[in-house]
Amino acid sequence: MSSRKLEVIADPNEPTIITRRTVDAPRELVFDCWTKPEHMRRWLGPRALTMISCEVDLRVGGGYRYVHRAPDGQEYAFRGEYREIVRPSRLVATFVFELFPDAEALETLTLTETDGKTLVTTHTLHKTMAARDGHLNSGMEGGMVEGYSRLDELVAALQ
Amino acid sequence: MLGTISETDLDSTLAALADQTRRAIVARLARGEASVMELAEPFAMTQPAISKHLKVLERAGLITRRRDAQRRPCRLEPKRLQQLSEWVGGYRQFWEESYERLDDYLQQLQAKEKPSVIKKARSHRRSK
Numbered sequence: 568m569s570s571r572k573l574e575v576i577a578d579p580n581e582p583t584i585i586t587r588r589t590v591d592a593p594r595e596l597v598f599d600c601w602t603k604p605e606h607m608r609r610w611l612g613p614r615a616l617t618m619i620s621c622e623v624d625l626r627v628g629g630g631y632r633y634v635h636r637a638p639d640g641q642e643y644a645f646r647g648e649y650r651e652i653v654r655p656s657r658l659v660a661t662f663v664f665e666l667f668p669d670a671e672a673l674e675t676l677t678l679t680e681t682d683g684k685t686l687v688t689t690h691t692l693h694k695t696m697a698a699r700d701g702h703l704n705s706g707m708e709g710g711m712v713e714g715y716s717r718l719d720e721l722v723a724a725l726q
Numbered sequence: 727m728l729g730t731i732s733e734t735d736l737d738s739t740l741a742a743l744a745d746q747t748r749r750a751i752v753a754r755l756a757r758g759e760a761s762v763m764e765l766a767e768p769f770a771m772t773q774p775a776i777s778k779h780l781k782v783l784e785r786a787g788l789i790t791r792r793r794d795a796q797r798r799p800c801r802l803e804p805k806r807l808q809q810l811s812e813w814v815g816g817y818r819q820f821w822e823e824s825y826e827r828l829d830d831y832l833q834q835l836q837a838k839e840k841p842s843v844i845k846k847a848r849s850h851r852r853s854k
Contacts, residue, residue: 610827
């Protein structure tokens, strides 16, 4: 059985984030879920958020932009430019969280299919370690990832 | 990015935890209530010095102290740590939940697909 567990790997020496997750669908469909607004609106982002707009121009040099709205009315916008499009196996695009427009990252999506299931691998390359840690911690200042990992254990022990 | 903790609370919480002694106090309180005297024991510190640390933790909302005659025992406020943990884990949380929604959505999409496609997928699976 393939694992439904999400792996998140942050390299200690390179400003990258790698994630891996298996989904139960052929990769053509998974690729479309990543690149068609009518699909993206249905799953991308936590449940508490509503995707209020999603535009995609799926061409090399074209771009995407989507906006999430939180229950408190706060909006979060993301955009990027497509660099490489190889349906259904590979997609390379830039990624910018518009609150931090200078922290542009390069994301590579790789889809490999086995027995009708697709392993989704994302590789995100940031310009600096600080930007990477900021992305992982969603706004937290860089270099604090390790320092607070023990907190997770503590919180787990409290539950 | 979506943590329920305010920027001001985050500042004071992170500042409070940016100290070895205070983290050790938090870890000790995770095992249960303790008095200032009990908390001071493992450290080479006076009670007033420990009290100063406790004030910082209290202002950050990480601990509370109740009145119990002269003792004023300290206890951990798990809510603030929970908020902090949620905030630190924002990226993982974002993707874990997105993937769960994707699982459901893919299931819906595939249920709607033409029967011939499903048949093909089944026979493909059987041949393995």
